[in-house]
Amino acid sequence: MQRVDISHVAEHVGEEVELRGWVYNKRSSGSLIFLIVRDGTGFIQAVAAKGEIPDEDFEACDGLTQESSLVVRGTIKADKRAPGGYEVAVTGVRPLHIAEEYPISLKKHGTDFLMDWRHLWLRTPRQAAILRIRHEIIGAIRDFLDEQEFILVDAPILTPSACEGTTTLFSTDYFDSTAYLSQSGQLYMEAAAMALGKVYCFGPTFRAEKSKTRRHLTEFWMVEPEMAWVDLDGNLKLQEDMVSYVIQRVLEERKSELATVERDTGRLRNIKPPFPRISYDEAVEILNKNGVEFEWGNDFGGGDETVLAEQFDSPVFVHRYPTAIKAFYMKPDPQRPEVCLSADLLAPEGYGEIIGGGQRIDDPELLRLRIREHDLPEEAYAWYMDLRKFGSVPHSGFGLGIERAVAWICGLDHIRETIPFPRLLNRIYP
Numbered sequence: 001m002q003r004v005d006i007s008h009v010a011e012h013v014g015e016e017v018e019l020r021g022w023v024y025n026k027r028s029s030g031s032l033i034f035l036i037v038r039d040g041t042g043f044i045q046a047v048a049a050k051g052e053i054p055d056e057d058f059e060a061c062d063g064l065t066q067e068s069s070l071v072v073r074g075t076i077k078a079d080k081r082a083p084g085g086y087e088v089a090v091t092g093v094r095p096l097h098i099a100e101e102y103p104i105s106l107k108k109h110g111t112d113f114l115m116d117w118r119h120l121w122l123r124t125p126r127q128a129a130i131l132r133i134r135h136e137i138i139g140a141i142r143d144f145l146d147e148q149e150f151i152l153v154d155a156p157i158l159t160p161s162a163c164e165g166t167t168t169l170f171s172t173d174y175f176d177s178t179a180y181l182s183q184s185g186q187l188y189m190e191a192a193a194m195a196l197g198k199v200y201c202f203g204p205t206f207r208a209e210k211s212k213t214r215r216h217l218t219e220f221w222m223v224e225p226e227m228a229w230v231d232l233d234g235n236l237k238l239q240e241d242m243v244s245y246v247i248q249r250v251l252e253e254r255k256s257e258l259a260t261v262e263r264d265t266g267r268l269r270n271i272k273p274p275f276p277r278i279s280y281d282e283a284v285e286i287l288n289k290n291g292v293e294f295e296w297g298n299d300f301g302g303g304d305e306t307v308l309a310e311q312f313d314s315p316v317f318v319h320r321y322p323t324a325i326k327a328f329y330m331k332p333d334p335q336r337p338e339v340c341l342s343a344d345l346l347a348p349e350g351y352g353e354i355i356g357g358g359q360r361i362d363d364p365e366l367l368r369l370r371i372r373e374h375d376l377p378e379e380a381y382a383w384y385m386d387l388r389k390f391g392s393v394p395h396s397g398f399g400l401g402i403e404r405a406v407a408w409i410c411g412l413d414h415i416r417e418t419i420p421f422p423r424l425l426n427r428i429y430p
């Protein structure tokens, strides 16, 4: 008998097939048992009728509990009333494992409770849909960059130096010395861009964030393109093209998942390049006009980003932040060195910064000065300095936080549902 995935039952109407999966739900009305079976590819109702299947199979069916694993044989029928449009008329059932009492019932639970059972919570339709959308987003980013002839270069996770400031470093013993978990692959991508031109890394990054917010994880995934011979403008162009491509692809390929997470897709549909660009100075004016007390020279908080993003329908770039509040590698604007050639991309609907990036310092003397000003150990950055000693060129890049993008595209309240096993200030289990 042919074994099929639930996602392919439409091709087998009228045939007797075998499905393998888990019991999502069970109801019975005496002589009929209705099972909702899920197999990872979909959900389908399977109906077992007493007298029409062997008694022992009917009894086995009766003994199934929520999340028991099983093999079901039956005939696929098209049925307009059935969710998904198809149903199985059961001809046989073989339980594989009878599940213990399942902690997650189909009623509503609090998020903290569900997070303790995250390893099982992933089985529910909403969580599975989020993971599928995450998969599509990652696939779309990779396809977009590969199509533009970027080369994927893997950055190390254990590093001797900080990229994004020393306050959020996770350190670990490294034999007789100390290593840090990577906050960003950027510095290594700068080396790779000088070797290969256009490159990107995609991997996990770590920050000991003490902030307990809806937007911060301590372990998150980042895609980081880096390009030789590209300035701030070219960098922003790539970002708006990439983000627009990703949105349109998810809208096209993941309609049912977006419906499962109840995403209102109206505002996503209009996202097309170019995105509006405002300077940090203009952003401060907007904040002040909207009654937010904000002084030039500070960094934006989550609330400030929301006010700024609310002024626009699409994501908005904020460029030329004060040099003093940005990372050591940001190139000062030659016209006005107190601001730098950096830009963040703020997502609409209160999702805040999803991309940070900019043009890098290419002058060796200035870079050395900045490393000193930021009190960074020069020895650890000697290799990075070399990139400016041997054929320095203008270059730029950015980092897109995958989880922030997933939260926005799925319309989620909190970043913790965007990653299979979130790592937060107060959570490292499961």
Ligand code: NSS
Residues within 6 Å of the ligand: 163, 164, 183, 184, 185, 186, 207, 209, 215, 216, 217, 218, 220, 222, 224, 225, 353, 354, 355, 356, 357, 358, 397, 398, 399, 400, 401, 402, 403, 404
């Ligand atoms: O600190 S960033 O703004 N920039 C960098 O790390 C650069 N080194 C990237 C580069 O130019 N190659 O972080 C980039 C993005 C940011 O916009 C967020 O989307 C995400 O990384 N990010 C985070 N996501 C989740 N949790 C935390 N804690 C977090 N921190 C940054």
